[in-house]
Each structure stands twice: as C-alpha cells, then as structure tokens.
Amino acid sequence: MYSTPVVVVTGASRGLGLAIASILLASADAAVVAISRSRTPELNKLASVHGHALRIVQCSATDAPTFTQAITSAAQDFGRLDALVLNHGVLEPISRLENPVNNAASWASHFDSNVFSFVTAIQASLPSLRKSPIGGRVIFVSSGAAVGAVCGWGAYNASKAAVNSICRTLASEENNITSVAIRPGKIDTAMQGDIRAGGSEHMDRPIYDSFVREHTEGKLLPPDVPGHVIAKLALYAPAELSGKFLSWDSEECRPFSKPA
Numbered sequence: 001m002y003s004t005p006v007v008v009v010t011g012a013s014r015g016l017g018l019a020i021a022s023i024l025l026a027s028a029d030a031a032v033v034a035i036s037r038s039r040t041p042e043l044n045k046l047a048s049v050h051g052h053a054l055r056i057v058q059c060s061a062t063d064a065p066t067f068t069q070a071i072t073s074a075a076q077d078f079g080r081l082d083a084l085v086l087n088h089g090v091l092e093p094i095s096r097l098e099n100p101v102n103n104a105a106s107w108a109s110h111f112d113s114n115v116f117s118f119v120t121a122i123q124a125s126l127p128s129l130r131k132s133p134i135g136g137r138v139i140f141v142s143s144g145a146a147v148g149a150v151c152g153w154g155a156y157n158a159s160k161a162a163v164n165s166i167c168r169t170l171a172s173e174e175n176n177i178t179s180v181a182i183r184p185g186k187i188d189t190a191m192q193g194d195i196r197a198g199g200s201e202h203m204d205r206p207i208y209d210s211f212v213r214e215h216t217e218g219k220l221l222p223p224d225v226p227g228h229v230i231a232k233l234a235l236y237a238p239a240e241l242s243g244k245f246l247s248w249d250s251e252e253c254r255p256f257s258k259p260a
Contacts, residue, residue, distance in 0.1 A: 002078040004053075005030045005134055007234050008071055008125065010061060011088030013040040016141065016187055019227030020085055020234075025050045030235060033057060033074040035067070036088070061088050061117035071124040081128035083137040083234040086121055089114040089159070091195070094152050107155050114159035118166060129177050136174075139234050140167045140181040142245060150207060164245045171243030178237045181245040182230055182253070186211070188220035225258055232256035 007024050011017040012034035024030040025046065031053045034043060039058050047054050055077075057070040075081035090113045095102035122138065129136025145153055146160035167181040195211050213219075226248035233241075233256050246252050 002031055002080055005082040005132075005235055006033065006074070006078045006080050007031070007083040007085060008033045008035060008074060008081065008121075009085045009087060010035045010121065011141075012036045012056075013038045013043050015190060016184060016223045016227055016230075017085075017087040018042055018046070019223035020087065020231045021054070022046060023224065023228050023231040024234065025053055027231075030082075031055075031078060033070070033078075035059060035061070035070050037061075061121070062112045064117070064120045067117060067120055068124040071121060072128075075125070075128035080132060081125055081136075082132040082134050083139065084121060084125045084129065085139045085141070085230060085234050086118050086163075087141040087230075088117070089141070091153070091156055093155055094195070095154075096152050097154050102154060107158075110155040111159055111162075114156070115162045115166070118163060122166070122170060126174070126177075130174070134235070135239075136177040137234055137237050138167075138170060138177060138179045139230055139237070140164070140179070141230065142167075142181040142183055144183050144185075144247075146181075146183075146245065167245065168243045178239050178242045180233055180237050180241050180243075182226070182233065183245070183247045184226035184230070185221050185248055186219075187223050187226060188215070228258035229253050229256045 007030050009017055009021045009032055012021045013036035021032045021034050024032050033055045035057045037060050039056060043056055047056055059066045059070055061067050090110060093102050093106045140163050142163050143160040145157045146164045164181045167179045170179040229248045241252060
C-alpha cells in the first residue's frame with residue numbers, strides 16, 4: 001500500500017483542478033491521480049517535478065467505462081484511494097429556456113458531464129474509499145448557481161443543484177465517508193472567459209456586467225485560493241461537515257484556508 005494518501009482530482013489539466021493537484025502534491029504530501037480530457041504543458045511540468053506521486057490519466061468523464069477504469073486502476077495500483085475531488089464540468093448551453101438551442105438534447109449532454117459522470121466516479125471509488133485508513137472523502141466542486149437563478153444558465157443551475165443533492169444523499173448513505181459540496185467563488189479560469197464571451201445575449205445585463213467588471217478590475221480569485229481549501233478538505237474535512245454545501249470562505253472552511 002502507498003504510504004501517503006491518494007487523491008483523484010478530475011478536471012485537473014488547468015485552472016482550479018490544476019491548483020488543487022499542485023497543492024496536494026506540494027504541501028499535503030499526497031499522491032494525485034489527475035484525470036482530464038486534455039494533457040496540458042502545465043500538467044506535464046507538474047509531473048516532471050513530482051514523478052511517481054502524480055499519475056496523469058487522459059480521458060473523458062462522460063466515457064463511463066474508461067472513466068471507471070481510470071479510477072479503479074488507480075486504487076489498485078496505489079493500493080488505496082482516500083479522496084475524490086469532482087471538479088470537472090461544463091457551462092454550456094448558455095441560453096434562455098425559450099431558445100430552441102436550449103433543448104433536451106443539449107441538457108442531456110450537459111448532465112452527462114456535470115451530473116451523471118459524478119455518479120460514475122462515486123460508484124467506481126466507493127469500495128476503496130470505504131477502506132481508506134484516514135477515512136474516505138468526496139469533495140464536490142459546486143457553485144452558487146446551485147441555489148441561484150442566473151438567466152441563461154438553466155442547465156448549469158440545475159446540474160449544480162443536482163450535485164448538492166447527490167452530496168447530501170451520499171452523506172446519508174455512507175456514514176464513514178465525508179462528503180462536502182464547495183462553492184469556489186468567481187475564479188480567474190477559462191470558464192469565466194466563456195461567460196464573458198457568450199453570456200451578453202442571454203444573461204441579465206447587470207449580472208453579466210458584474211462578471212466583466214470583476215475581470216477588468218482584477219477581482220477574480222486566483223485558483224490556488226479556493227484550491228487550497230478544497231485540497232485540505234479532501235484530506236482533513238471533519239465528519240460534521242458531511243452533506244453540507246459551503247462557500248470556500250465560510251467560517252467552517254476557514255481552518256483550511258491558504259495561510260496569509
């Protein structure tokens with residue numbers, strides 16, 4: 001069995017996922033299995049520094065057999081799996097419900113990525129998480145959209161609400177696994193660029209303008225700030241947080257924040 005905790009991080013090639021993987025490797029003495037659709041230069045650089053402690057698996061989370069194999073083989077090869085950080089997902093379609101583009105097929109594709117693949121990952125990881133010597137944990141990267149109603153984000157609003165529901169259900173069904181859904185705030189990532197590029201026609205103007213303004217004024221969060229909270233929760237989240245939906249900067253998450 002590997003001597004330190006092993007964490008699967010999805011959507012790990014850039015942005016928040018890359019930050020989470022980096023923090024786990026650098027400051028938490030954990031091994032990371034980074035799963036993503038693409039293999040970026042940043043991820044390769046991380047691998048050159050951390051060697052065998054980082055395993056990179058390139059696959060789509062919506063390819064259930066391959067995604068399942070990526071998770072189960074990681075647990076078999078390392079001899080353990082202690083945490084699962086579900087960070088992958090999409091925003092599209094950005095469109096109001098009246099738009100024919102925003103149809104059932106586009107929602108099905110969205111839910112394949114943002115919801116159904118989460119179920120695949122949970123089912124693949126549960127046998128190993130139950131046996132974790134430090135106590136298994138599942139951290140769901142959620143969004144304020146889960147409890148909001150942003151115009152043009154119908155699918156995203158609904159999928160993140162579903163993620164929170166899955167988190168609560170998992171917490172009630174698996175008493176020895178701690179499950180937490182985290183709102184990471186507005187982060188300076190590619191998704192924010194997608195909002196600025198495609199949201200003007202569909203979002204309420206004041207909301208859209210706030211996203212543009214916060215980017216222009218440099219007020220978006222660096223990925224490592226909420227990333228530090230999520231990385232530490234993956235290893236140390238206490239059982240009393242299980243089933244909760246928390247903001248990265250909440251009182252409950254303060255003990256896991258990046259040092260000033």
